[in-house]
Amino acid sequence: MNEEQRxxxxxxxxxxxxxxxxxxxIYSVREILDMTEITRIPQTPEYMRGVVNVRGSAVPVVDLRLKFGMPAAExxxxxxxxxxxIARGDGSAAIGAIADAVKEVxxxxxxxxxxxPRMGTGVKADFIRGIARHGERFxxxxxxxxxFTTDEILALDGLGARHGDDAPGKAAGSAGGFPPEAVPANPAA
Structure with missing residues (x-):
């Protein structure tokens, strides 16, 4: 993190x-979907659950639990x-990530x-940008x-994940087509 962000x-x-x-x-989030039918793509890693239809586009979906080595969940x-x-070269790629629950902004x-924290040389944790305390939890x-590494994103292009900067629903300066305050604090409610 640079001094300008502090x-x-x-x-x-x-x-x-x-x-x-x-x-x-929040600015990397385009939208939040209820769990829906996912079409499995053969010969993909276990954490790659398949694709979902998002307004006519096939968007690849990753199970974050499996990606992070956690047990699968119902x-x-x-x-x-x-x-x-996700920024990719001259454009961006849409990727779905399965979460047990979305909480709040x-x-x-x-x-x-x-x-x-430094975890030692055998632990790859470069995908963690930082740690913050919120209440009693980290x-x-x-x-x-x-x-989602560059190689994964490029591989996902074949599944229909390629989107330009003018992707539908993406408004300039907004969090994926909606203002951050429009993200539901409790989508289950």
Whole structure:
């Protein structure tokens, strides 16, 4: 994090995976979907669940639990697919991420975001941008572009994930086509 970011606030969408709390920069979130039918694509990694139809486009969906080495979970009423816009070369790619539950949008002061702890040479945790305390819990702030590596994004293009800067529903300066305050605080309600 550079000095220009210190002293301000950032907005994050919080979500749960197992008993862990994660956060994504709100500006990488395009929309939040209820769990829907996912069409499986043969010969893809287990964490790649398949594709969903988002307004006529096939968007690949990743199970974040499996991607992070957590046990698989049953779908519940709270299970959501978070559609993210990930920068890719000259455009962006839409990718869905399955979360156990989407919680709320939080504003966190940037000087309260600590760098991720060093875990040793055998542990790859470069996808964690930082850690912030919220109440009695820690939030692991994910770097969406590192969670979904460039190689994965390029491979997903074949599944129909390619989108230009003028993707439908994407308004300039908004969080994926809607203002951050329009993200429901409790989508299950």
């Amino acid at each position: 002293g301000g606030t950032e907005r994050f969408l919080t979500l749960n995976l197992d008993k862990e709390h994660f956060a994504l920069d 779908r519940t009423l709270n299970t959501r697919i978070v559609i993210l816009e 939080l504003e966190i002061e940037t000087d309260r975001i600590d760098p991720p 939030l692991l702030i994910l770097d969406a572009e590192k969670v």
